Amino acid sequence: KAGVTQTPRYLIKTRGQQVTLSCSPISGHRSVSWYQQTPGQGLQFLFEYFSETQRNKGNFPGRFSGRQFSNSRSEMNVSTLELGDSALYLCASRIDIDNEQFFGPGTRLTVL
Amino acid sequence: DQQVKQNSPSLSVQEGRISILNCDYTNSMFDYFLWYKKYPAEGPTFLISISSIKDKNEDGRFTVFLNKSAKHLSLHIVPSQPGDSAVYFCAAETTAGSSNTGKLIFGQGTTLQVKP
Numbered sequence: 001k002a003g004v005t006q007t008p009r010y011l012i013k014t015r016g017q018q019v020t021l022s023c024s025p026i027s028g029h030r031s032v033s034w035y036q037q038t039p040g041q042g043l044q045f046l047f048e049y050f051s052e053t054q055r056n057k058g059n060f061p062g063r064f065s066g067r068q069f070s071n072s073r074s075e076m077n078v079s080t081l082e083l084g085d086s087a088l089y090l091c092a093s094r095i096d097i098d099n100e101q102f103f104g105p106g107t108r109l110t111v112l
Numbered sequence: 113d114q115q116v117k118q119n120s121p122s123l124s125v126q127e128g129r130i131s132i133l134n135c136d137y138t139n140s141m142f143d144y145f146l147w148y149k150k151y152p153a154e155g156p157t158f159l160i161s162i163s164s165i166k167d168k169n170e171d172g173r174f175t176v177f178l179n180k181s182a183k184h185l186s187l188h189i190v191p192s193q194p195g196d197s198a199v200y201f202c203a204a205e206t207t208a209g210s211s212n213t214g215k216l217i218f219g220q221g222t223t224l225q226v227k228p
Contacts (some may be wrong), residue, residue, distance in 0.1 A: 019220055033214040042221070043156075043201065048214025055213045061176070090155050092216075093169050101216060103155035 004093050004104035012110045017062030018079040020105045025072050032074040033101060034066060037088040049074055086111045115139045116204050118219035126227055133222050135202030142204040147176060147187045150199045168172040192226045199223050
């Protein structure tokens with residue numbers, strides 16, 4: 001089975017812009033979670049989607065949003081980018097709760 | 113408030129010896145624990161997990177021990193190999209309750225170096 005894929009792998013944006021990141025889960029996985037990794041804060045949960053519904057959300061401002069499509073693919077959007085949004089954004093998928101999450105390679109976002 | 117803590121930022125062991133990575137948690141609602149291995153600029157790779165109803169889970173060279181009363185878990189790697197050199201993250205989750213789904217709480221990571 002193919003693993004979790006994320007596109008693009010690298011992205012450079014300027015402050016004030018918005019960005020959309022994409023994640024394709026492992027085939028058959030219906031749950032997709034997003035995480036942000038920074039040197040200062042470590043790995044932090046953003047949100048989780050299951051069957052096109054957001055089931056859980058972390059402590060991030062409303063500039064961070066996401067959605068999931070009927071094929072389980074997910075996108076996350078960050079609007080009005082700030083310098084502090086520079087991070088590695090990771091997507092993880094799993095079949096459902098009580099199963100381990102499998103991570104993609106991440107998207108490295110740099111905000112200038 | 114860090115609910116999952118890995119107090120050792122780094123660990124160095126000799127090839128063939130045992131590596132023991134430790135993790136402490138504070139939230140008694142956590143009922144599922146995982147260990148991930150991570151290389152720079154890559155996503156975490158799942159290693160092994162354990163449910164709170166167990167105290168030990170083994171998979172090849174990797175064994176995870178859970179001590180619920182002490183809110184402590186550890187990952188044992190035996191024997192350690194140079195290819196095990198990476199950052200290891202402990203993560204915890206509360207699977208009960210729909211509001212907790214999909215949310216892994218990670219420790220800060222421990223960098224393991226296995227010397228040949």
